[in-house]
Amino acid sequence: MKKTIIILLLLIGFGATAQEFKTTDSLVIQLKSGNELTAIVTQNRALKMPLPAILRYSIYASIASDKFFNSVSCARGYVGVTVYVRGKYLSRQQADPFAHDAQDAWEVIDWVSKQPWCNGKVGMYGASYLGFSQWASVKSLHPALKTIVRQSAVGIGVDFPAHNNINLGYSLNWIHYTTDSRLLDNKTISEFSDQKKWNAVFNTLFTIGKSFASLDTLEGRPNGKFQEWLQHPAYDGYWEKLTPTPSEYAKLNIPILTIAGYFDVDQSGALDYLKKHYHNNKNTEHYLVLGPYDHLGLQNMAMSPTVGGYKLDSVAIFKIYKLTFDWFDYVLKGGQKPALLKNRINYEVMGANRWQHAPSLEKMDTKKQTSF
Template sequence: MTVSVQRTGPGPLSPDAVQHMVRMRDGVHLATDVYLPPGDVTPGPTILTRLPYDKCGEYTFMPRIAAYFTARGYRMVVQDVRGKFRSEGETLLFVNEAYDGYDTLEWVINQPWSDGVAGMWGDSYYGYTQWAAASTGHRALKAMVPRVTGTRLGELPVPVPGQRTHDVEMSVHRFYPLSMFHDRDILDWEIDWTRRPLAAQVEEFFTAVGSRSASYDLWFPHPVSLRRFPAGSPFDAPAVPVLMTIGWWDNCAPWQWSDHRELRRRPGWARNEYLLLEAIDHENTSHFSAGEPATVETMAARYLDPAIEFFDVFLRGRDTDIPRVRWQLANSGDPSLRAAAAWPLPEAYEMVWRPSGAEAAVRGVPGGTLAVAPDVASATAPEIASWTHDAADPVPSPVIDPFAFLREFPDERHLADRPDVLVFTAPAGAVPLDLAGPIRLDAVAGSDGPEMDLFARLLDVAPDGTARLIARGQQTIPHPGDAVAVTIDLGQTGYRLPAGHALRLTVASSDAPEFVPAPGTGEHRWLAAGTRPNRQRLDLAATRLTCTVLPS
């Protein structure tokens, strides 16, 4: 079969920057653009961004970002990471970012325009490169702003001894090394997720481009543990003031919330952590302008001003009080940032719902019921809801691009009509309900198959039936048997459920192709040539949905 590949190489150099080939400790040179404030020749603080998406390309619009920073007096340095675009070296995910970050910081502070003080800024992989540099403890790094990212970004799910569940494999886990980290360019191509084995299509891709991906080969079929932080965990390094920007609809948010929990366990880091919790997805589309693509012109202020305020304090010493937590309440009509001393808010409390109605749950909307549980500890007889998971006809992902979820922000009501989706709907509320904090589902599940995926979605159902996502979570259960206790983390949110709207919980065993569906045979998901249906079960009597809410 012919594989169509679109290759995107480096964009034209920015006339506003001077490119340098900066030497790393092993002799490899990395392409590095320097932007200086217009008319300012005195030394000053520098913002460093290291990314794999082309320092001159349209996707991340770095020249326009740099102009925003330099207009406010900062020098900005933007670098293609090793093996990408104009930089030399091997194209390999994660493993070179720590010491390359250190060496770049060392080069920066030895330039005549630097005052020896640096911060780092950026999203996703170029948020990860900040943590990599921080792990080295470089003396010049005084503040960083990692957005929609995580130290475990892109980490493949691996069973942990003693744990009954683990994360579900996202399609992007193995596809990212085949598109963004195959070689120096970006390679756009599509896998047919219905044609198995998936790995055979990867081999067709390698034949079409005439080369292999080292990152993919290290992770397939079983991942080699990549040494992301050779200098040691970033959390063991000296603490740096950090502004953690997390999106309510960011599909990578679980990794960043994991980092947040780790930071809270380290006193030095806990004292230096600040949270910016926004109603955005991974591509920075805002819930307050859902359906509209985010552009640098429309989002510059909300995208960059909090970082500049943060850098002004920690790089320039400006005497400004920055709240420990700033957060948005989505669907409230008010996009302003609310300040708090801690998250979750001290006044927040847990509210628990119990699903019931096993037979109605598989018959479409409204399905079974979702009622506030008066006594979460009460013992009741098992109530088993069952459905068939068939990887040959999986529950489809509701969006084409999960990284830009809010750009599509679909009405998901049609998914509830499938017989392989359990549906539970609460009564419409008489007053608004503000969700603000963690959400989880505790359940007892089982399957006649060798493994089981469990996907939970919490939806806002409007009076006209429109159903839109509030939060979601998922877990894989290896060797489930008849009954395994599982806790699904649905992440965290700040969301207002208006009066007259209802909460809906859906449970299924697939979300494809965003997540690679379990073939039902127990085989490797990329090697399985066929599929087998599995019968799944959920004990509703042992299932509880817990949301963190604010007093009305």
């Protein structure tokens, strides 16, 4: 496993051959509630002093890939930490997506910050669900959490499990993917990727004229979480309690970097968080990088040269991990702010092969046309 990680690090540009990483993958964090979470911690043996810790707070329990992501943090001079939400890996509870992450986050960050290998500073990053979990983590801001970097953040109640009041069919598939097993094993992954099966289920639903609420029964596994979500088609208190309130946004003064895409299914959620933060905290140091990227592309280590057959401009192709860790160096180590962040809003103009910069979303447009 160590050899595989070193090869991967070399492929993405880290000179890792001389580096030795120590990974502990079965640490159990006991919570005051009586529940427990599991942590994976990776350290660079050559760095003996306490270091800032980079935390990924995830529902996708995949030991091998999470060791790799931890090692990327180590290669940049940090301790890499992945913590799984309730019900994953060694946690004995039933997984309940989104429900308890805000409640548990403060204790997670407190535990990380007090370990002998941590210097008391914690940063967080990650995409999709891991983008949501960062916003859940700042509802009650722990003083050790100094920054978050969120890519393609799920806007719970905004763009998932419904978008513009239209229920998303894959939400049922996703529930099974994240809750049927404590780890993402081959069976769980293959079922999630079985488009032939799920397309057949959706086609049957459409042709027999049943309600969307019958989807889980039609699929053969009635699901309480799926039915619970359907009871909240609008953004109501059920969803609001999972992420910061206006008063919590107003007190959120740590530097934040958001990376989002024009073609991302979670773009509306990512921008919803940003807009709420801007609205409630006028002086926040919250930067946006927005470009022609989709959901999967934003989760890669580097941007793909094409998205859905569209060839990206050369300036739009960059290494996400490098921007992320350059940001961590800026906030956690007093380094230079990444050069791309010339203003709060930084966006690539498709076809023009250039980045533009604006102080707000409203100032992005330079021309307005009111008639045709």
